[in-house]
Amino acid sequence: MLYRIAHWVVWTLARLFFRIRVIGESQVPREGGVIVAANHNSYFDIPLLGCALSRRADNIAKSELFENWMLAALFRALGGFPVRRGTIDRQAIGEAVRRLKAGHLLVMYPEGTRSKDGRLQPPKPGIGMIAAQSEAKVVPAYLLGTAPVQPFRKVTILFGKPLDFKGQTQEIEKAEKEGINPKILYATISQEIMNEIAGLERMLAETDC
Numbered sequence: 521m522l523y524r525i526a527h528w529v530v531w532t533l534a535r536l537f538f539r540i541r542v543i544g545e546s547q548v549p550r551e552g553g554v555i556v557a558a559n560h561n562s563y564f565d566i567p568l569l570g571c572a573l574s575r576r577a578d579n580i581a582k583s584e585l586f587e588n589w590m591l592a593a594l595f596r597a598l599g600g601f602p603v604r605r606g607t608i609d610r611q612a613i614g615e616a617v618r619r620l621k622a623g624h625l626l627v628m629y630p631e632g633t634r635s636k637d638g639r640l641q642p643p644k645p646g647i648g649m650i651a652a653q654s655e656a657k658v659v660p661a662y663l664l665g666t667a668p669v670q671p672f673r674k675v676t677i678l679f680g681k682p683l684d685f686k687g688q689t690q691e692i693e694k695a696e697k698e699g700i701n702p703k704i705l706y707a708t709i710s711q712e713i714m715n716e717i718a719g720l721e722r723m724l725a726e727t728d729c
Contacts, residue, residue, distance in 0.1 A: 638667030
């Protein structure tokens with residue numbers, strides 16, 4: 521109930537103050553584990569992307585946001601869970617994989633942190649690891665107009681076609697047996713996802729100029 525109320529409130533405010541436009545949300549599978557991977561410019565990305573999705577979205581967020589017990593309770597009630605940045609947080613990765621295998625939709629930001637200048641940053645390997653271990657489809661998304669967010673400035677959210685990384689787990693197990701560091705394969709998946717996000721950025725730049 522709380523999520524539905526929050527979703528309606530944010531959507532209403534987004535239409536009023538940001539003239540939000542959503543393109544391609546039908547690309548997001550209506551059921552099953554799904555990762556929505558987007559660029560990250562602002563704290564507003566989380567609620568704006570969430571309200572653009574017709575499905576309930578879980579979010580993985582930096583652990584610092586959970587230090588205040590009131591905020592932590594709110595984030596958890598809305599489907600959020602923490603991740604420690606700057607290290608491989610296996611507990612967070614395990615929780616993400618568990619939720620995806622249980623059929624949840626999880627929003628992730630491959631860059632790992634907000635971009636200070638609005639430009640796409642190199643991806644972290646974490647999303648590649650989660651995508652490979654969960655075998656969930658990955659839907660790339662690009663948010664235009666949130667760098668920075670300004671009242672009455674139009675925000676556009678574009679979703680791309682789902683990416684399928686099923687079978688990567690076997691490839692990774694094979695690589696490990698051959699002495700190949702799986703981080704290389706995780707990084708390759710992450711970069712492929714980031715390339716798709718960059719393609720959406722170019723698409724919007726061509727249509728919005």
